Structures are given as structure tokens and as C-alpha cells.
Amino acid sequence: MFLGLTAEILARIQFAFTVSFHFLFPAFSIGTAAYIAVLNALWLWKRDPAYLKLFEYWKTIFAITFGMGVVSGIVMSYQFGTNWAVFSDRAGAVIGPLMGYEVLTAFFLEAGFLGIALFGRKRVGDGLHMFAVAMVAIGTLISATWITSANSWMHTPAGFSVDANGSFVPEDWLAIIFNPSFPYRLTHTVLAAFLTTAFGVGAVGAWHLMKDRENRQARIMFSMAMWMAAIVTPIQIFVGDQHGLNTFEHQPAKIAAMEGHYETQNGAPLILFGIPDDEAEETHFAIEIPKLGSLLLTHSLDGEVHGLKEWAREDRPPAIIPFFTFRIMVGIGFLMLGIGLWSLWARWRGTLYTNQWLHRAALVMGPSGFVAVLAGWYTTEVGRQPYTVYNLMRTSESLSPVDAPAVGASLIAFIVVYFIVFGAGVFYLLRLMRRTPVMDEDHELDKGPHRAAGINPGPAQEEPIREGGTDAH
Template identity: 75%
Template sequence: MARVQFAFTVSFHFLFPALSIGLASYLAVLNTVWVWKKDEAYLRLFNYWKTVFAVTFGMGVVSGIVMSYQFGTNWAKFSDRAGAVIGPLMGYEVLTAFFLEAGFLGIMLFGRKRVGEKLHLFATIMVAVGTMISAFWILAANSWMHTPQGHAITPEGLFVPVSWVEIIFNPSFPYRLVHTVLAAFLTTAFAVGGVGAWHLLRDRESRPAQIMFSMAMWMAALVTPVQILVGDMHGLNTLEHQPAKIAAMEGHYETHKGAPLILFGLPDDEAEETRYAVEIPKLGSLILAHDADAEIKGLKAWPKEDRPKSAIVFWSFRIMVGLGFVMLLVGLWSLWARWRKTLFSDRWLQRAAVAVAPSGFVAVLAGWVTTENGRQPWTVYGLMRTSDSLSNIDAPAVGASLIAFIVVYFVVFGAGIFYIFRLVAMPPDQKSHHELDKGPIRSAGITPAPAQEPRDGV
């Protein structure tokens, strides 16, 4: 029940950083082009998307705070034993990323006319840098739980730091960091591209819509192949350090030399076989180890109590990979349309972009399900079981709070997501009445004071 609660809250939370990380960088690019070219279309796009970013950022902060409380309420034993490692890493995120974002966010949202174009651009870049630093520390902490090193274990069973360099730069961290950040960029690209395509379907001549659609399709076409390559490298790393996770992802129960690639099937943990498997001989070993005759361990190589549940991991992995290839197809389609000079007139491409706009969100959630369920039954892989990490709390208490979370989240964050849909439904080429510099203040019924002219040279 505690795992279900954490899965629910972290899934809701990650929807917002997945967009805000990429959107912050996108805003920095738009602002840079505006300062450089003084093209009004880029300023309109900046004001259009900064409102969405502000709402997304706020919901991400609030939903993230809830998760931190669960370390005390539901996972106190884990916090007690691993707190000396995890606590400082999360503290570093607050002291670096969160303070940096908070310090410059207000300037980015409200300060263009107050601090000047260049300082405003600097503030926008600092917010984007802050989101990257935040991802750095959170993924360092999470990756250590997957591939722990740089610590010692006291006679009382406590994890204590020995080398912070080894803790932070643990074996899986570089791959997971790059994979997650690129996933955030692709999530943003397809969301922005979907919005741009939506407005192009209504007004083919809208220049702001053309710009956002073109930029998003460039990102899709260029970054998706890189993401697939990084995913392959991450898979090699996982095979080395978490082979049981790979076996569950691939649906292999038996150890094979020249393992087949199981495209589809129904993993059955009780029968220890994947039923109705559709296989391609030797392709599994070729993809996983880059050797068609390599030996790939099956789940039977581990005791039952040390295995992840295959069915969930098997299907979440295929959802993630399948959506990745859908993104690649749309990116290649956009290159073909661009070469034919039909990018803004190809209605079927634009309809496809609208249809795949949520694909990034689904893919990142499927990726988190794969990596976190594949780590089970361990909290700290190979060293601390999830069953030993729980607080002394009754299931009905966790269930009651889970129900409360579900109700509150769907009301509060549902309203926020609905508001975001309302924002992006507005045409980007009209004078946005929701610009943060003035819209929300006036819509709240408050008339701002007129700007004061400088006096006495001040």
C-alpha cells in the first residue's frame, strides 16, 4: 500500500518536471532569439509559454513536497538507515537548484520591463540551469539506490558516506541523467509541437504557430535518435549492474546463449514462462550485449524472493520503447515534409503531431515504472529490501491517506491541468491577455499603480 501511494504521488509529480525542465530551456532559447533579432513573434511565444511554465513549475514544487513527507511517514526505516546518504543529496538540490530557481523566477516572469532585456535573459537562463541542477541531484540520489557505492555500512546497519564522488557519480548515474533530461526535452518538444500543430490546423498563416511547430519538429528529428542511442547504452549498463531487471524487461525466465528478442507475450511468474511469446531468434543477445551469441541470464538464475515482477516491467518497457519509435517516425516525417517545403501545409503531419503530443508524458511514466519496479524487491539494490524499509504503520492508515491524496490531487492538479489546456488553446499570435506582466493582476480585479518616471537621475 505504501508503494502504491508513493507510485501515485511520484507519477503525478514527474509529469510537471518532465515539462518544466524542457520548457525552461525552450524559454531561454526564445528569449535569446528575441534579444538577438528583436523579432516580435519570439517575444509573443516567450510570453505565451512562460505562463504555462509558471503554472507547471508551481504544481511541480507542491507535488514534490508531498513526496518528501512520505520518507518520514511511510519509509522511516529507509530514512533512518540511508538518510546519511540520501538526505544530503536532496539538501544539495534545495541549496543549489531550488534557491537558484526561486531567486530568478520572479525576474523571469515579471521583470523584463524592470531590469532590462539582458538581465532578464540572464535570469531566464539561470532558471533553466536551475532545472538541470535539480535533475542532477535527484537523479544522483535515485541512481545510488540502483547502483550503490562510495558508502560503508555500520554494525547497526546504517549507510554512511565514505566518498561523495563515488556516491554521486555511481555507475548508472551518467546514463540515467542524460536519458532523463533528453526525455524531458522530447516531452516538451512534442507538447509544444502538438500545440503548434493544433493552431496551424486552424490558421496555417500563423507565424508564431509555425515557429513553435518548426522548432519542436527539429528537436524531435534530432534528439529522438540520440535518445535511442543513449537508451541502448543505458541498457548495457543495466545488464552489467542489474541483470535481473533486464531479464524481467525481456521476459526471459531461462538463461540463453543467443537469447531471442521477445516482441510480445504474457509473462507468468508462477509458471516461470512467457506465454504466447512472439520471438526473433538471437536478436535479444545482439541488442542487449551487441553479440548474437552472448549469454543472457533468465529470472530462474535468482531465487524467487530476489526477482522483480516481470509482467509490469515487461509491458511498461515496451510502451516506452514503442512510443520512442513513434516519436522517431514523426521526426523523420517532419524532415521529409521540411525537405518538400510542406511542413506548414501537411495536414496529416499536423494531425499526427496533435495525436502524439501526450506521448512524452506516457513514455517517461512508463520509463519510471520500468526502472523502479525492476529494482524490486530492493530499496537499495542488493543491500536493503523494500519490506525492511517500511515504517511501523498500519495498512488502513496508508490506505486512508492514499484515498485523500487521490481526491485532492485530482481536484487541485486537475484544475491546474485544465487551466494549462485553456492557456494553450488560445492562439499564440493574438495579444495574450494572460501574460504574467499584467494579465493575472488585472484579471484578479487589481489595478496596478502606474510606473514611476525616474527622478533626480535615479
């Protein structure tokens, strides 16, 4: 024991801590990579210097975020050998190749083109530079695909057999990769990353609009972010609902914990708020909407929804964490929808760049995507307990033979180092975001590669900024 905690609990806390830090960076870099690719394409298409300014502005932020994501991911992966060696031994034949494919396809693609994307504009020409930027963006999506496939297999395992030693042996790689929850989880994760970036970009744009509503770059940032919020958030809510139905089919105990249901019911209510109590096996102070839970999960007012009492106590997930984190995620999703609809109203009335209350709301919502992805992560991972491979391998069986004091000491070291290193990185990112995008001498139009090719700036680039125009993007 260490501070009254077992080695298993400490190892779980350590993994949760490191993965929480790590997940924040890919959640932002996936969307940012796509964003800078769009900005670069718009610059090549329109030759509008505002898009070049924004590309240079956000590429630095992306590079730092990407670097911190790589470092935090490498550190996290070592724990499979230190704290979870039994899991690695038994499930390594499945998980190992999936992680290897991520390195061979996505990471090599990103690493190979990252330098060109960041520093090669004047060295390789517009076409190859655009190709490199696009490859980095595609690489981040491929990376998300393999990692999500590995994680999804742990929730809905398929395409394997179990040998005499209890190890998982691959039998059908298509079934392993495209396991039952993978399409829903991947779509939900990628859309969450796009929304995380959109609200981050929107907050930066709102910040600069509050200081100068005529700031051209701030207008473009804010407008693009609000389009993303208005279009993608309803899609994400729909995808989340479909993901929930898939979970209801394959992991009903998780749904019972998320919904706070202990009794199996026909016509189950939707519990808006309450306090689940696993010991008493009831949700205290429940505020309910009758029959809506069954309607959402079974599409029938009298559909059957299983409660946690259907499973032995040792086979149930702890309800209180997924119950609250699920509501945090859903609540943020509807707040995002509200911001998106508000922005459409403001755009229609011509006040998108002057509505100070909308800008303040967007600024407050800046971190919302990060909170939502973490809440969703805790919901799905705690809801999978007490298993690492659902219904097949328990978390307690996955632990390395380590002592609690050793795990506790490394956990303290992780906490101290992470807050110093990544805290400094986040502080620097925020400082970069506070800077107003400006065109320095190295990126002036008359010194860019298109000047060497004999392309002159058109009247649109030389005229003063006016209302409307490409700000609508």
C-alpha cells in the same frame, strides 16, 4: 490489511501514485524552461516580435507547471518520514545530503531568479532579464542532476560502508554522486524531458496550424518542435541503448524481467510480445526474433543472457510490469522518431505548415512524452524490486511501523485531493494552450524597454508576414 492489501503494498501504491503525478510536471518544466530561454534569446537577437509573443505565451504555462511540480514534490517527500522511516533512518546519511544539495543549489537558484524571469523584463533591462531566464533553466537541470544522482545511487550504490546498525555511511562522495548508472540515467532523463516538451509544444503548434496555417507563432512553435524531434530522438534511442547495457551489467535481474526471459540462454531471442507468468516461470504467446536479444545486450549472436531462474523467487522483480512498460516506452520512442523523420520530409518538400496529416499525428503525439517518461519510470523502479537499495536493503525492511488502514485512508485522501487540485491545474493549462498567442498592449514593441533605449523596430518587424523568413526556426 485494508481492502485485502498489506501496509507495504499500500505504501508502495501511495508513493507510486504521488511520484507519478509529480514526475509529469518536472518532465515538462525542465524542457519548457530551456525553451523559453531560447525564445528570449532569439527575441533579443532578432528583435522579431513573434519570439516575444511566444515567450510571453509559454512563460505562463511554465510558471504554472513549475508551481505544481514544487507542490507535488513537497508532498511526496513527506512520505519518507511517514511511510518509509526505516529507509530514511538507514540511508538518510547518503540520500539526505543529496536532497539538501538540490535545495541549496537548484531550488534556491530557481526561486531567486523566477520572479525576475517572469515579471522583470521592463524593470531590470534585457541583459539581467536574460540572465535570470537562463538561471531558471539551468536551475531545473541542476535539480534533475541531484535527484537523479540520489535515485541512481539506490540502483547502483557506491562509495559507502555499512555500520553495525545496518546504516549506510558515506565514504566517497564522488563515488556516491557519480555512481555507475548516474551518467546514463541523467542523460536519458533530461533528453526525455526535452522530448516531452518538444511534442507538447509541437501538438500546440499543430493545433493552431490546423485552425490557421498562416499563424506565424504556430509555425515557429511547430518548426522548433519538429527540429527537436528529428535531432534528439535518435540521440535518445542511442542513449537508451547504452543505459540498457549499463543495466545489463549492474542489474541483470531487471533486464531479465524487461526482456521476459526466465531461462538463461546463449543466443537469447528478442521477445517482441508475450505475457510473462512468474508462477509458471515462462512467457506465454511469445513472438520472438531469434538471437537478437543476445546481439543487442552482448553484441554477440551467441552471448549469454541470464534468465530470472538464476535468482530465488523472493529476489526477483515481478516481470509483467517492466516487460510491458519497457515496450510502451520503446514503442513511443520509435513513433517519435517516425514523426521527426516525417517532419524532415515535409520540410524538404515545403509542406511542413500545410501537411494536415502530419499536424494531426503531431497533435495525437502531444501526450506521448508524458506516457513514455512514466513507462520508463515504472520500468526502472519496479525492475529494482524487491529492493529499495539494490541488493542491500529490501522494500519490506524500509517500511515504517504503520497500520494498513492508516496508509489506505491517506492514499484515498491523496487520490481525491490530487485529482481535484492537479486536475484543475492541468485543465487550466490546456485552456491556456488552446489560446492563440497574441500580442497584448503591454508587450507591443513600441512600449518595450528597447523603445526607451532608442531602438526602433526595423522593416522586418513592420512588414506583413511572408512565407519563409524566420519561420524556418
